[in-house]
Amino acid sequence: MIKIQNSKRRSRTADSVSILGALALVALLQTWGVCGGHEDREQPKQPARADGNALCYTCHLGLQYEAITAGHAMPGVMCMSCHGPSVEHMHDEMQVTKPDRLFGRGQVNDMCSACHEGHTDVARVEAFRDEWLGKTRPNGRVITKTSICTDCHGTHNYIVESRPSAxxxxxxxxxxxxxxxxxxxxxxxxxxxxxxxxxxAVPDPSRKRTSLVTEDEYADFQLSITFRAHGPVQAWASLRQGKDTGGPSVTIGDSGMSPGRPGSIWLSEKVPALANLREDTVDRVAWNTLLVEARQNQYSTWLNGEEIGRVRLDGPARGRIAVHLAAYSGNQDSSLQISEIQIKRLESPAEKKNESTSGDAP
Known part of the structure; x- marks a missing residue:
């Protein structure tokens, strides 16, 4: 039995989504002053979406828990606010192009002062230095003559202590x-x-598919896969795969031969349970991050920070993770690249019950 719960009721068409997305991008680029005088610049095949930090988290997953990112995100200051749209950086397959704006140590204080006007009050700054010079602040940082804002208030290497307990x-x-x-x-x-x-992974015409299977088994979990497809490929991940059973699966790469883009969930290879029909969630040029949560009989997926939906499926309670690439994927130049696969075990109700029972035992 399949029960589907869509994350949102979307009445808009794919065309309207593309138009609204394009207008939002133009408005953002005009804000940064990069539209004028750059008509001859080669534009990327797919523009960046102005949806907060979600696109940045595709590659920089840990940034969402860092103090300087999390603290600024709450009042609405996003990565783009400081580093610019950085479109070339996001679409650089070699990962060597830097963001539009980076700040050396001598530039940090001026950058922070653009929003934190109190930092421009010379008298207040000098009074602070006189009071704390050579002393240790409550956060463990020692103030020196060369201290800058991020020495105390965090950089992108300073992990926020209030990370969710889970x-x-x-x-x-x-x-x-x-x-x-x-x-x-x-x-x-x-x-x-x-x-x-x-x-x-490259398709092998002599085989129906080529697969990778984990040696360990998993019950409830979150799975994150950062991938990029070259050419049309048909790739998917099996969730809780058994020795003789496939288990539910989620689409990684779509060749256009079956319904549903990356993030679609399947009861079996031929029975779709939840289809992602939104082209705007997929980056056909750069990297994508697929997040899957399997909690008891409920499966949820997100693609590049966008929730695709959730569905309840009958199936195995635990099993292995497998990644498959079909032999009929595209042509001889097609391939699938994966830069990261991570998993986080989730405590199931059964495990909690066992722990509480064992704790009560004499």
Whole structure:
């Protein structure tokens, strides 16, 4: 039995979504003054969406828990507010192009003062230095003559202490170590390779599919996969796969031969349960991050920070994670690249009950 719960009722059409997205992007670029005088600049195939920090978290997943990011996000100051649209940075497949604006140590105070006007009050700043010079602040930082704002208030390497307890108690575990296939069993070793810290799969016409399966089993979990497809590929991840059963699956790469874009959930390979029909959620040029949550019989998916939906499915309570690439994917130039696979175990009600029972035992 399948019960579907869509995250949102969307009456808008794909065309209206594209138009609204384009208008939002133009307004944002005009705000930063990058529209005029750049008509000859080659535009990326897909523009960045102005949806907060979600697109940045696609690659920089940990930033959402860092003090300087989380603290500024609450009043509405986003990554773009300081670093600019950074469209080239987001679409650089070699990951070497820097954001539009970066700040050296000598530029930080001026940048902060653009919003925090109190920092421009020379008398207040000098009084603060006189009071704390050579002393340790409550946050453990020592004030020196060369101290700058981010020495105390955090940089992108300063993790916020109030991270949700669930994350602190059950951290993300990398399933891909970026050097080899340790922890996985490959059905076709030649079809999978690790180069430049990326997992690459190419279709094998002689096989129906090529697969990677984890050695460990998982019950309730969150799974994060950062991927990029070159050409049309048909790829998916099996969730709670058994020895003789496939379990539900989620689309990673879509070839256009089946309904649903990345983030779609399937009861089996031929029975769709939840289809992602929104093209605006997929980046066809750069990296995408797919997040899946399996909690008891409920499966939820997010793509690049956008919730796709959730569905209840009957199936195995635990099993292995598997990544598959179909042999009929595109052409000989098609491939799937994965830069990161992470999993976080979630405590199930059964485990909680067992813990409470064992705690009461004499």
């Amino acid at each position: 994350v602190a108690e059950s951290p993300w575990i990398p399933l891909f170590n970026r050097s080899d296939l340790q922890g996985w069993t490959a059905s076709d070793a030649a079809g999978w390779s690790v180069k430049a810290a990326r997992l690459t």
